[in-house]
Amino acid sequence: MKLCSTWLLAGCLVLALLFSACKKETIEKSRIREFSLTSTVNGGNYDIKVALPENYTPAGKYHTLYVLDAKLDFDMVAVECQKQARSHHREVIVVGIGWGYNRLDDYTPTPSNIGNGSADTFIRFIETELIPRIETEFHATPARAARGILGHSAGGLFVGHCFTNHNRVFASYLCLSPSFWYDDAIVLRNEQAYREQNRKGSGTFFLGLGEMEEKMRPPFVGFRKALQTYYPNYAQQDYIAPGKGHLDSKKTNISKALAFFFDNI
Template structure:
């Protein structure tokens, strides 16, 4: 994996180069795959549990957005979630995690199901088609997964949280559980219209989390969506609505709260 490099120039006219060390677990591997829906190639990160090589069992799968920020300080924008470090400590909840990298300057375009009036975007459904029709079939062949929707979750934060929610509402035959951190429902009100008009399985599970110090609309929007789901008949026991006092819109919030969300979704 390519190292980030920091160069320090000294007064004497020479420099030294220090390579940042990767913090990714030994359980992490990566591969590139063609994304014909997006006319590009994508790097996919795979976390397999420590039990994987020595067993023959099949595992539930969580698909996660923004792979660059999940596992490795070296590739993260402003800190990693430490998903792999947490999973390495577990002895009784084995799962395969699939991290899908965002397209850097194309992130807004990829992770918004509807365009924003000012910022554009809106190609999120095409990105999901890549996950559903290209990534997931490959993963289900290459790894011992439990491919059914009841064993398949999707997880993200910010725009990734928006997309995780959208995916579970739009494609319940593929995803039955969503980790929805700091969801960017502000992008377009059509997300509320979709939830209102969709047939949502009563068994779908949603773990919502937001910090009280995020933008003014974040907490009200999350509560609005939670109430809408309850009105649609989703079992209240299948909805978590977590508001972290003092929480800000950053990797620290998401990293610290990933373990509880993970445990609840995998119950």
Template sequence: MTNPVRVYSMPGTCFFDLAPAAGGEPYRIFLSIPAERPPTEGWPLLVMTDGNATFPFAVASLVTQAPYPTGTNVGWGVIAAIGYPTDEPYDPLRRSWDLGPPPVKSYPPFVEGGPPVAIGGTDKLVDFIENELIPRIAEMVTLDPLRRSLFGHSFGGLFTLYALFERPGLFANWIAASPTIYWENSEILNNEAQRQLIPGNSAFLHLSAGEYEGDELAPFQYRNEDAAIRLEKRKTERTILLAQDMAERLNNTTDGLRAEFELYAGQTHMSVLAAAVNRAIGIAFAVDGFAVS
């Protein structure tokens, strides 16, 4: 007799769908809450974008490190990843609207005959996080309001920067992996130039990118038919350079924002996700003093 095949789920996790109070399609919230009793001040919280894709990485990273804090400097905390009601890792249309900063703009469809692609809804998602998501989780478990972190990758990294510049008091740690700073002629730099000051004079920004997001492709990519086009695109995007420059600028400010850049060796724009999420776990749930010093 063969053993029955069963559906696998990640222990200690759940999800629920939450529609914005102002209307619109629901988000799927992937949630991981420690089984232990929360500390007196409450659990630290890590909020993530692109939850369908990022949540499995985050949970795996947390549960393999938190039981061994003296060896990993990672303790337990709450993960809340914002995704969509789909089995796919991404919902391209909805994430474009949610993570693409204003002004509202429309672009050609992803596929011929499809709907146009719109961006500009980031303020609505930030409102949802602040006024609906975090309060909802706080009803379920005690949270430490001083230890909240936000993570985003690619367009999610751009969203993280936008939220930092527009609403800096919402999180203590801001983790922007491979942010698309180049988008719309680097419109985000205007937000940076007019950014709100850090309340309480203490916040941390971690910027990062993969080694092969600069002027060089990964070795295997040179063998692809689209190598020349891909290389030209990399030079236009300048992901590494723009993130490095931003980290240097912001680390020299006087309002308490500390910034750093990290390069992940051997990683491309997509393969970097696992390393970047692992670093987010280390920042959000650090035991020996969390990221803001």
């Protein structure tokens, strides 16, 4: 009987350890702030979600990472940032931007049958309305060098547009499976147009793709070559996830991008 009890206890301990190992990590609700922000720039009503660091204090100053498509990607990014913060001993405020307006209108730099090309207006909302609130209310460091932006797919297209046309706003760019094919690779043309002024700056740039994303690859390679050739003051990394496509490469590339981001802040 005693032997059976011992084995039962051992089995329970093993199950408890397995459950603990498999339990999905989350962000404590006490560190999440949510609010809506109606833009005077474009009239959109944006749901904003903020994840504060584990050791957050109003007396601190923090880097910020702005995450597009927050409904899809905020939780994943916030949890990964929490893990990276522990290993790097650096903490970041994660700001998720929801869909307050038409997503494809906001993320596209020029009008087409896909979106109306309101990216310039959307970045103006971020720069003049959202960022000041975050930096005032949550004590984020008010400097370009302390701001990063992450986006996937059309969000990645918008990240590239921020780099080329609005380089003053962010220093770190995490650009995943970007739709750089849009409008005959307008982002590559804009990179050339704004190259001389942008190459004088510094920052970080991560480019991620899935191996199976054939449509995305040519402009991805072209943009990567431009970065490597003309932007020596930017820390750079790119990664093509083996055997992955547009959606199933996202988790892998978010993890890679955030490790790179934390390595360079």
